[in-house]
Amino acid sequence: DKDHEKLVQEAIKKCNKKGDIYLGEYEGFYCTGCEAYYTEKDLENGCCPIHKTKIEKLKEESYFFRLSKYQNFLLDLYKKNPEFILPKERRNEIISRVKEGLNDLSISRTSFSWGIPFPLNKKHIVYVWFDALFNYLSGSGENKKYWPADIHLLGKDNSWFHCVYWPAFLKSSGYKLPKTIFVHGFLKFNGQKISKSLGNTVSPKVLSEKYSADTLRYFLCRQFVFGQDGDFSEKALIDRHNNELADKLGNLVSRVSTLAEKYGIEKTENKLLKKLNIKKIEKLFENYEFDKILNEIFAFIDLCNEYVQSKKLWETKDKKVLYELKESILKISELLWPFIPETSEKITRQFSVKKIKKGKILFKKIK
Numbered sequence: 001d002k003d004h005e006k007l008v009q010e011a012i013k014k015c016n017k018k019g020d021i022y023l024g025e026y027e028g029f030y031c032t033g034c035e036a037y038y039t040e041k042d043l044e045n046g047c048c049p050i051h052k053t054k055i056e057k058l059k060e061e062s063y064f065f066r067l068s069k070y071q072n073f074l075l076d077l078y079k080k081n082p083e084f085i086l087p088k089e090r091r092n093e094i095i096s097r098v099k100e101g102l103n104d105l106s107i108s109r110t111s112f113s114w115g116i117p118f119p120l121n122k123k124h125i126v127y128v129w130f131d132a133l134f135n136y137l138s139g140s141g142e143n144k145k146y147w148p149a150d151i152h153l154l155g156k157d158n159s160w161f162h163c164v165y166w167p168a169f170l171k172s173s174g175y176k177l178p179k180t181i182f183v184h185g186f187l188k189f190n191g192q193k194i195s196k197s198l199g200n201t202v203s204p205k206v207l208s209e210k211y212s213a214d215t216l217r218y219f220l221c222r223q224f225v226f227g228q229d230g231d232f233s234e235k236a237l238i239d240r241h242n243n244e245l246a247d248k249l250g251n252l253v254s255r256v257s258t259l260a261e262k263y264g265i266e267k268t269e270n271k272l273l274k275k276l277n278i279k280k281i282e283k284l285f286e287n288y289e290f291d292k293i294l295n296e297i298f299a300f301i302d303l304c305n306e307y308v309q310s311k312k313l314w315e316t317k318d319k320k321v322l323y324e325l326k327e328s329i330l331k332i333s334e335l336l337w338p339f340i341p342e343t344s345e346k347i348t349r350q351f352s353v354k355k356i357k358k359g360k361i362l363f364k365k366i367k
Contacts, residue, residue: 001138003138004134004135004138004139005116007134007137007138008116008126008130008131008134008138009116009117009119009126010173011134011169011173011175012107012118012119012120012126012130013119013120014172014173014174015065015169015172015173016120018172018173019066020065020066020069020172021063021064021065021066021107021120022063022064022066023061023062023063023064023121024061024062024063024064024104024106025059025060025061025062026058026059026060026061026062026064026106027057027058027059028057028058028106029042029043029055029056029057029058030055030056030057030058031048031050031051031053031055033048033050033051033053033197034048034050034051034157035128035129036129036161037058037106038055043055050157050193050195051197051198058111060109060110060111061110061124062106062107062108062109062110062124063106063107063108063118063120063121063124064104064105064106064107065104065105065107065130065168065169065172066104067102067103067104067105067164067165067168068101068102068103068104070102070167070168070171070172071098071101071102073167073168073171074098074102074164074167074168075095075098075099077167077177078091078094078095078098083179083180084163084167084177084179084180084181085159085163085180085181085183086180086181086182086183086227086287086288087182087183087227087228087288089227089228090156090159090163090183090227093159094159094160094163094164097160097164098164102164105165106127107126107127107130108121108124108125108126108127109124109125109126109127110123110124110125112125113125115128115131116131129161129165130165130169133161133162133165133166133169134169136149136152136178137175147175147176148175148176148177148178148179149178149179150178150179150180151178151179151180151181151182152178152180152181152182153182153184154181154182154183154184155183155184155185155186156183156184156185156186157186158183159181159183162181162183163181163183166181182227182288183227184226184227185224185227185228185229185230186229186230187220187224187229187230187232188229188230188231188232189202189231189232191231194232202232204216207234207237211237211238211241211366212342213342214245214339214340214341214342214343215237215240215241215245215340215363216237217339217340218240218241218244218245218294218339218340219236219237219240219241221290221291221294221339222240222244222290222291222294222339223236223237223240223291224291225289225291226288226289226290226291227288238366241363241366242365242366244298245340245343245362245363246362246363246364246365248298248301248302248305249298249301249332249336249343249362249363250361250362250363251305252301252304252305252308252325252329253329253347253350253359253362254358254361254362255305255308256304256308256322256325256326256329257350257351257356257357257358257359258358259308259313259314259322260322260325260326260356261355261356261357261358262317263313263317263318263319263322264319264322264355265319265320265322265323265326265356266319266320266322266323267320267323268320268323268324270323270324270327270328271324272303272304272307272324272325272328273324273327273328273331275300275303276296276300276328276331277296280296281293281296281297281335284296290339293335294339297332297335297336300328300332301332304325304328304329304332307321307324307325308325326351326356329347329351330347330348330351330352332347333347333348333351334348343362343363346359346362347362
């Protein structure tokens with residue numbers, strides 16, 4: 001886009017005005033799939049660590065960005081703002097590498113012609129990672145309405161670009177920095193990163209049609225620690241669906257709606273809901289600890305199911321206990337909305353009316 005091209009060229013001019021750009025010669029190992037250069041120690045048997053393909057050594061005239069100048073700035077940024085890189089394991093990795101020292105970064109190419117013309121020399125093209133990162137700014141709305149970002153969410157193979165290059169580029173060109181960069185792990189299949197270039201993709205469209213988008217979303221957030229690698233298993237997905245969504249949540253909604261339709265409800269103080277630690281869940285949301293959030297919610301769902309059993313509602317017909325359960329289910333539905341929105345909206349509609357009725361089965365068992 002022309003507006004993006006203009007912004008990138010202006011950013012380079014601002015960096016140059018700051019004394020951060022100079023002409024030199026670059027030599028390194030370039031992976032076409034990653035569109036990135038690697039040092040010899042990054043390679044695995046002479047191959048790209050991501051794509052496992054042989055890498056060629058290239059040499060060309062290039063403009064450089066004085067990344068080495070920003071080492072202290074970056075280390076100070078990480079120290080004063082621990083939330084800048086999450087989770088902490090990724091932050092520690094980046095800090096360790098930055099402490100080793102930073103090489104100046106090649107930000108132009110002459111070996112091809114496709115791309116944004118380098119404003120200081122029309123024979124050069126802007127290196128794709130300088131260009132690409134500034135898409136966040138050029139795409140942030142009129143007058144950069146949505147910048148700075150609250151959170152950048154990205155895979156660990158992009159962490160160096162976003163946690164090191166990006167804040168240095170922004171500082172040099174005079175733009176504000178994002179608040180948080182959250183680096184997630186790889187979704188793996190049989191131990192290998194799921195990737196189009198590796199040809200081992202598992203289609204989310206096919207899985208969502210087979211099991212529902214809610215089941216798939218719930219499984220991914222519940223099964224893996226967000227930020228770490230996770231090995232995808234269809235059997236584990238089915239087990240989570242049957243044992244948690246169907247047997248725990250689905251069963252609670254079915255039992256309480258059946259009894260509420262039969263006996264009605266009567267407003268009272270909700271002592272049951274007090275056992276749900278909302279403040280803890282809010283803190284977990286702030287830290288993007290999705291598996292722990294779901295653990296907390298489902299521990300409360302277990303408590304609600306036990307409450308139905310211990311109160312023997314089919315005998316006592318206690319309308320006040322049914323009110324407590326109804327309100328608790330509405331709160332559960334609200335908390336689960338980011339994970340299973342379609343199901344949460346069904347539950348909310350079912351339990352927000354004066355006369356509750358038993359609905360359809362939320363989650364049918366998968367054989």
